[in-house]
Amino acid sequence: MKQLTTFLFAWLLMIGVANGQQMKAAVNLTKATIVYNEADAPLVKQMAQVLADDIERVADVRPQVSIRSGKQPTVFLGTTKQTGRHRELKGTWERYAIDTKNGNIYVTGSDARGLAYGVLHISEAIGVSPWYWFADVPVDKNNKRVYDYAENYVSQSPSVKYRGIFINDEDWGLKTWASKTFEKELGDIGPKTYDRVCELLLRLKANMLAPAMHSCTGAFYSHPESQKMADKWGIMITTSHCEPLLFNNAAKSEWDKERDGEWNYETNSATILKKLDDRIRETAQYDNIYTMGLRGLHDEAMKGSKDPKVRARTLENVMAKQRGILEKYKGKKAEKLPQIFVPYKEALDIYDAGLRVPDDITLVWPDDNYGYMKRISNKAEQQRSGHSGVYYHISYLGTPHDNLWIATTAPMLMYEELLKAYNAGGDRYWLLNVGDIKPMEIEMQQFFDMAYDFSKFSYDNVNNYQAEFLTRLFGHHDFQYILDNYYQLAWNRKPEFMGYEMEWDSPEYSRRYDTDFSFQTGTAQKRLTAYQDICFAYDAIESKLTPEQRPALFEMLGYAVHSAYQMNRKYLYAQANHETGNMIYAEQSKDACRKIDALLERYNTQLDGKWNQMISEVPPGIVALYQKMPEYTDKPTDAYRLPDSQRHPELQHQIDLASLNVSGPFRLLEGIGTDWKALQLGQPLDFESAGSTINIPLSSGISPRTNSLQVCISVVPMWPVAADRSNRFEVSVDGGKAEMCENKFKEWSREWKIQVLENRKEFVFSLPLDASRQNHTMTLKIVDPGQIIQKITYE
Missing domain, CATH: 1.20.58.2150 (Methane Monooxygenase Hydroxylase; Chain G, domain 1)
Incomplete structure (x- = not known):
């Protein structure tokens, strides 16, 4: 207690006020002592060492780390719980404040991760990239701020509460590298690898990890030190849609049919529940996020009845049992614990059949594995106390085609799809399927920067974001081109x-x-x-x-x-x-x-x-x-x-979408579409824009006395925003009869497969033309807002 009082007194004393004015004096970090309180969270001590490491990486001088303040300058690290400072941070989520006063620096966190983000804010400022190890970005040895650092800054809570990656389909990358190069002594993805992964995540201001779970890899909990590595970095463990309560049934060590029987809740519930009970008992001391419900083995559909309504009643029973297990070992009411339900593949059919998911459980909406959100919360779902989230892919193994090699998801598409999910309440949980992490670095960086502070992104700047990121690392070059x-x-x-x-x-x-x-x-x-x-x-x-x-x-x-x-x-x-x-x-x-x-x-x-x-x-x-x-x-x-x-129709004349004079609710998007400029027909959730029209002059290519026009319109193949909406817009020429264009498809159908492989759906039709006119005008009318037109040709 005496040590805590001394630490608090020193902190308050050294804040100092001179003549009623806070004094700001830059600090030479190489000569500072980094001070923390032993009574603070373990992550605070870890971050004291990280800051010392990063200063040494830049300046080749390691500052002293201590639990006692000495001579100035000093960098004090602490959470509000220990320091009593920055009362506006108290009780908030992952915020930090940096103060430079009287020749000292004070980094205060609302919680341990908030403190960590404050420390890593300084690390980046002095020239240490989050990717210094995982992508070998050189430390900036010429950065002078390490010798002259001063900043006063208070952060806000992250835009999305839980932010992380899913290491998936690791068979051809992370597993081979870890087992043959980095962690040869284990021959697997284990604690040494997860130590580096979790450090990277914290530096990216993420806070959760869904570990690798294919059968080629040892189950995460088969290497107990892996969980300790995550905890060391303050990273919570979550799991994918098919791993209930942290249990990986794809691993034979976890579930063996010969030993454990069928993974079928209707016939083998006692064994399944015993496995889940054991897992929560083993991990109750750690902060984790729990996947609720049940699917089949690995990525298979749920066993038992094929009737979605029967499956819904079964899942309701499963979730009640799971919440009881959580309460037994976590010592809290279930509604106080972070839980997710992911309506992925057949689970969405069960949800639509009337599955009653407890209100506090976060609905995590998946994309279709190719970057298009399949669903976002409707008005009723937006009222849920658990809010919603997203499960998004930049890597995928499955039909109609694997996409595991290199990252090619357009920045604008990622932003546009995540924006509509976020605007519909998807601010609780964002999980990114990154495959093996490499070579997905710049796409990961964008995802986590959006998740941390979505307000910094807009339709106007998102396409430039990655080029600007590379410029910060490598200097001014034409990365945008x-x-x-x-x-x-x-x-x-x-x-x-x-x-x-x-x-x-x-x-x-x-x-x-x-x-x-x-x-x-x-x-x-x-x-x-x-x-x-x-x-x-x-x-x-x-x-x-x-x-x-x-x-x-x-x-x-x-x-x-x-x-x-x-x-x-x-x-x-x-x-x-x-x-x-x-x-x-x-x-x-x-x-x-x-x-x-x-x-x-x-x-x-x-x-x-x-x-x-x-x-x-x-x-x-x-x-x-x-x-x-x-x-x-x-x-x-x-x-x-x-x-x-499978061939694409193209007519003789093309409308230059980039040249259109566009105003709300219409918008030109740069960085999406076949010609990299596309026309958005209103915001996806702006239902009041339905009925709005835009007129497009047809400047050439129409023969005199022609009374019909052949038209081909290519659209971005997105999903309807809700089950009760569709993908529709109307097209007409010269005020004549309109053609309704509606992109209706079923997942896994051949039509849908072709669309996601091509990033387009084409409508080809004829429209009546007023032959008496010399100049003709095409009119597009919003029916379901948010449709994106990427190309229009005609003849």
Whole structure:
């Protein structure tokens, strides 16, 4: 008690007030003593060491860490519980204050993680990136703020309360790297790996982790030290949609059919509940977030009755039992504990069949695995005390096609989809499926910056965010040009999808085809040239960097840009070979394969092999053929020609959407769509904008005395925002009869598969035209707000 009183007295005394004015004097951090209170949360002590480490990384001088204040200057670290300072922080979530007074710095947290974020705010300011280890971003040794630091700042609580990643489909990356390179002694993803992962998450201002859970990896709790590593960094453990109460039934060590029987609650509830009971008893001392409900083994559907209404009653019983288990071991009422329910795949059908989820449980809405939110909370759901959240993918293994290799989700799409979820109350829980973490760094950074402070993002700046982030790390270069073209090319076809197959479909669709790009019209050559240009641009930037900077930029950008180009060369030149029989094209395709291997070799060998096996191969997944060698021919053949049903109609004349004079509720979005400028028909939740119209002049291409117009309109294939809404807008010309365009589809249908692989849905129709007019006008009318038009052609 005496030590606590001394610490508090020293803190208050050294705040100091001179002549009624707070005195601000910069602090040389290399000469400061970092002081914390032993009675404070363990994370506070950890962060004292982290700050000392980071100062040493920049200045090669390690400051002293102590539990006692000595001579000035001093950096005091503490939570409001121990310091009594900043009463406005008390009782708030993850806030911090930094004060510079009388030659000292005071970092105060509303709680332990808030304090940690304050410390890491200083770390970034003096030149230590969150990615200093996980992406090898060099520490800024020239940063002078380490010798002259002064700041007065009070943060707000994060926009989203719980923010984290799901390490998933780790078979071809994190597992191979950890077991063969980083944690060879264990031969698995274990505490040494999770120590680094959780440090990264805290530095990104995240606070939770859903650990790897495939059967190739030892279950998280099979290595008890892994939970201790998470706790060391203040990171809560959560789990995916298929892991109830932290239990991973995909791991044989956790659930063995021969030992435990069927994972079927209707026939084996006692065994299942005993497993869940044991898990909560083992982990009750830690702060975790609990997945409620039940699915089948791993990612299978729930066993037992197929009737969604019967399943709903079963799940209600399951959740009641689960909440009883939580209360027994956590010593709190269930409504005081963080719980989630994820209506993923068949669980959404059960929810729609009338499943009653307790009001305090957070509904976590999933995207469709390709970046499009399937559902957001309706007005009734927005009143829930548990609010809602999102489960979002930038990596995915499954039908119609794996997307595990490189990140290609357009920043604008991520923002637009998460914005509508957030505006509908999705501020409680955001989980990002990152696959193996690498090479998803810049997309992860954007996601967590949005989750931490969504107010900093807007339609006007989000497309520039990643380029500005890279500029902060590597200096002023034209990253925007590279990123715009990289994402736009992938929007029109992701590198992984260049084989045009749809696995787990009928044989005629699950084989590989040539592309929809044409050497006859020039779209194939244009695509190859665009990729080549951004590779040249990347190489020019890399050549200007220091040797210490180059590995980081290659990991974060260069590998993806160059690999995407070579995958396109591989398939487009194979197509040229099929169309001509010319073996020179086959050699070009084979050369692309060799270059993909060379890029992989560079990734795995640079930095003395630090990341060897992180990308162990071009990930084949289980629903993909793109990684295989194409077949070649010595004579022209139509055997690989893409079916007409998958080809895109394009009419002769195109409306330049970018040139439109647009005002609310309409908006031009930059960074989305086939031509990277798209027209949004109102905000998704602005239902009052329904009925609004925009007139678009048709400036050319219409013959005199023509009384009809053929039109093709391409839209971004989003889902309706609610079960009682659709995706509709109306089109008319010259005030004539309107055509209703409605994008109705069912998940897993072939139509939906083609849409998500192409990022578009096309409507082709004829409209009556007033032949007496010299000038014609197309009118678009909002029916369901939020639709995004990406291309309009006509003839």
